[in-house]
Amino acid sequence: MAAKAKARGLVAKGMVGQIPKISRGLPTGSILRCADNTGARDLRLIQVMRYKGRLRRYPTAAIGDKVTISVRHGTPDLRNKIFQAVVVRQKMPFRRADGLWIQFEDNAAVIITEEGEMKGSEIRGPVAREAAERWPRIASASSIII
Numbered sequence: 001m002a003a004k005a006k007a008r009g010l011v012a013k014g015m016v017g018q019i020p021k022i023s024r025g026l027p028t029g030s031i032l033r034c035a036d037n038t039g040a041r042d043l044r045l046i047q048v049m050r051y052k053g054r055l056r057r058y059p060t061a062a063i064g065d066k067v068t069i070s071v072r073h074g075t076p077d078l079r080n081k082i083f084q085a086v087v088v089r090q091k092m093p094f095r096r097a098d099g100l101w102i103q104f105e106d107n108a109a110v111i112i113t114e115e116g117e118m119k120g121s122e123i124r125g126p127v128a129r130e131a132a133e134r135w136p137r138i139a140s141a142s143s144i145i146i
Contacts, residue, residue: 022130024060025092026107031072035088035108035127036120036141040074043085043109061087063094064131069109083119085109086135088127088142102128102146110138 026032026045034040047068048059061067069085071078089104096102104126111119116137123142132139139145 020097020130022062022064023092023094024062025090025094026061026067026087027058028060029058030061030107032069032085032087033106033108034071034074034111035123035125036110036118037122037124038074038078038111038120040071040078040111042072042074043069043111044072045069045109046082049084063087063090063128064134066112067109069111083111084114085111086131086138088123088131088138089125090128104128 028045028047030045032043032045034043045061045067048061049066049068051059053059065087067085067087068082070080070082087109089106089108091104091107093101093103108125110123113119118137118141121141123138126144126146127138127142129145132142132145
């Protein structure tokens with residue numbers, strides 16, 4: 001019974017199971033661009049959810065990870081508030097299973113609710129395929145998936 005509950009608890013509402021190994025390019029404290037239309041512009045990464053680390057090693061995030069962020073610039077009702085987000089682009093190159101290396105021109109995230117629903121209604125710019133496969137609600141709202 002405990003194993004079933006533990007396995008069930010690992011998958012959030014808007015998220016799908018297994019993830020590939022991706023180079024982690026976003027340490028805590030990184031500034032990300034907000035890729036949706038919620039009114040936030042710049043986001044600071046505070047914490048990486050489900051990150052199992054080592055002593056004195058900074059938690060780092062990769063594409064498709066659920067992170068805790070604070071809004072640095074944006075509308076006054078969102079500024080200095082803490083939200084959950086999903087990383088959809090990263091500058092650091094990462095390798096796909098087919099051998100292709102992918103790199104984006106900026107670091108970007110999409111703000112989500114605690115349940116995994118998107119806070120905004122559209123996503124600006126491309127979204128990595130790894131994030132779209134892991135978060136189907138983000139895939140349906142994005143216009144370009146790379």
